[in-house]
Amino acid sequence: MDLVVNGTRRSVDLDPRTTLLDALREHLGLTGAKKGCDHGQCGACTVLLDGRRVNSCLILAITLLGSSVTTIEGVDHPVQDKFLEHDGFQCGYCTPGQICSAVxxxxxxxxxxxxxxxxxxxxxxxIRERMSGNLCRCGAYPNMIPAIREAAAQ
Known part of the structure; x- marks a missing residue:
């Protein structure tokens, strides 16, 4: 099947049961989205699907014909710079999902x-309410909030 990921059409041979997360990580080598809980509860796998944020662990790749996926590798947004400025991460595991969700x-x-x-x-x-689907085990929320607020002002 063909997937449009980060603006590029990519052909992949997938089992119909393959999630978008596994297609991205295991078949396309895009490891930015993380497999945290694999149940849609933590948001570490958040990507943008046709511009809307989704948990990629809950979506079957086969359902995405005609859709466009943007992963952290394809994001170019002020929120990235603001996360760096405000030290909006600690271990960094959730950061790709946090940034995609913020965008x-x-x-x-x-x-x-x-x-x-x-x-x-x-x-x-x-901001806390709207980002509540993305968890950070390190507790870097106090730095993420001003980063997102400042990115919104740009």
């Missing part, structure tokens, strides 16, 4: 999509 979240905010917090502006509480 998708900022797009959702720009489109006016509501959240459970419901703040009209991007407050710390709003």
């Amino acid at each position: 998708g979240m900022l797009d959702e905010v720009s489109k006016g999509w509501p959240s459970a917090v419901g703040d009209a502006e991007l407050t710390d509480a709003e």
Whole structure:
């Protein structure tokens, strides 16, 4: 099957049961998305699917015909620089998923999509709520929040 990943059409021979995460890591050599829980609970595998953030461990690759996938390897966004400026990571395992999720979240905010917090502006509480599907075992959240807020201002 053909997958469009980071703007490039790639042909892969996959078992129909292969998840997007396994296709990316094992068949395409894109190891940025991490296999954390393999159950969609931690967000370490977050990528952008047609611009929307998804847990790649929960999606079968075979369902993606005609879709475009962006992994951390294909992201070019101010949030990356802000994560570095604010030391928004410690071990770095969750960082690719956090950054992909932040990029998708900022797009959702720009489109006016509501959240459970419901703040009209991007407050710390709003960022925490919108990023709640991405876990960091090191606890680098205090540095991620200002990084995301500053990236949103750019």
